[in-house]
Amino acid sequence: MLERLEMEAFLRLAEELHFGRTAERLHVTTGRVSQLIKKLERRVGAPLFERTNRSVRLTPLGHQLHDGIRPAYEEIQAAFARAVSTTRATVDVLRVGFMGAAAGQIAHRAGDMLPGREPGWRVRIREVQLFNALERLRDGEVDTLILALPVDEPDIVVGPVLFSEARMLAVPESHALARRDSVTMEDLADVALVRVVGARPGAWLSDLWPERTPQGRAIAPGPEIETFMEALQVVASGTGAVIVGEQVTRFYARPGIAYVPLTGTPRLDRAIVWLRSYNSPALRPFVATALDAARLLHPRQGPDPDRR
Template sequence: MTLAEELHFGRTAERLHVTTARISQTIKKLERHIGTPLFDRSSRHVDLTEAGRQLHDDLRPACDQIEAALQKAANAARGVGSVLQVGFLGAAAGQLMVQAAQLFGQRHSGWRAQPRELQIVDGLRRLRAGDVDLLVVSLPHNEPDMVTGPVLFSESRVLGVSCRHPLARRDSVSLEDLAAVKMLQVVGGFPDYWRADRTPDRTPGGHPVEPGPQFETLQEALALIDADEGAFVMGAQVSRFYARPGVVYLPFRDAPPLEWVPTWLVTNTAPQITAFNQAAQDVAARVSSVPRDQRPDAHGG
């Protein structure tokens, strides 16, 4: 299941804390037992075969149920069954989650929500592992084992570039300008639809986009941008929460906004999820109804 998510033997070994050889041996043994290849392997790519894809889809619900049951038992053993773990990525989502947690606690005596900051590379993995019960992510998000709630807030997209890059002298950029930069790459096996949206290999006009160095955290990305090692597409909140002298944030003229939504596992049917989502929606609606020049920094632009 992990290899099907990562499609990379090295990253799978890192996640499972075993050697790459152990992963390869296990997959070969499973393929011999089933009688057909589950993965197409080459020196550059790993892909699921039709049989592998079918096995993954059939096993996913059962794996989710097992993980949810184990997490529920662990929570009960720690006496934290009434504490909802709420993950977020980025400062804007963090401020919204803190306010939603306060409202959630006021409305439901005996329940509590604990906001937890995660990194982009491990958000979905930790949600699947049960480390958090709910996670706020940016669209696109289309994972079959997860439920997606309504949009909580949206923000314009910006391109982060070094102040030394020629594009930094502009007031704005187009998606076609991505051909003029190296696009930083997020480490990890992200879905193709997400990479196509955030780190495309071609512009809308068909011009190639050169890939740049990899990163795991936003601070790593900003350090690479500052050093003029590449650029990255982000939400406009970075200009307020992550200002750096060596980084310029250029608004896009032709890119759709980034929309942020809550997501949780299909198997998690706890009533706290519904109650917290309602609190988050109410906080988001309350903030959006206040004139922009009078708002607190709830959405960061």
């Protein structure tokens, strides 16, 4: 089955015949466009574009595929636009994703507050997971996300920090570090850090599983996981450790895990992010509402809306 992003990348590239302009239209990187086209060509079993250093052209098979799917794509877009138009005649929906219990509290509180400030709008809230949070934003499944920083992606806008928390190390209760009052980054050489499936250096959240300590000691890679609950299960089983925010002591206390303060590290910020191409009239009101909700739930922190 042809995936939506593959189809859009193929159709846009067939129009532009230029990877850079196609990436700009889709609000993704050039590498992402190339990845989508290569994936589609592998599924088709033959090249769809002829590429040289100077030009990009459709192959005969590419022309055939384009002529076959373009009318269907336009019909789908028109049908979707009609459905959206019908829905928005009565109520508009802002879809908010969150990761972590504390972020979920803010999302739900802001969701309750927004209709009173912006009549005609309501908020639909969804939990996202470590392995696909940004993908769900880019795929249009959610309109905005509340998650951990840093996020350094060209197509994503980072809004204000809602709250920040000290970092801690979750380790098995049987581990020697569990008996310490605190640990440092150098102590990470004594554990195997859990990491997200497909994680790469420099990617989102990669600061939670560094490869070396500040003094250059190697940090062993632990088991790969897709969700935070999987990470906690790995820690409880005694096969890994994970860097977390201090909210875990309130929301995720469980047998077999000790949470030890990780000193000498910056606080873990949580912020609202959205695609650069997203311009809903409810976005700014929701951001302001989320800031108010964060102040109610975390009054001692006083989130700074100018902080980035």
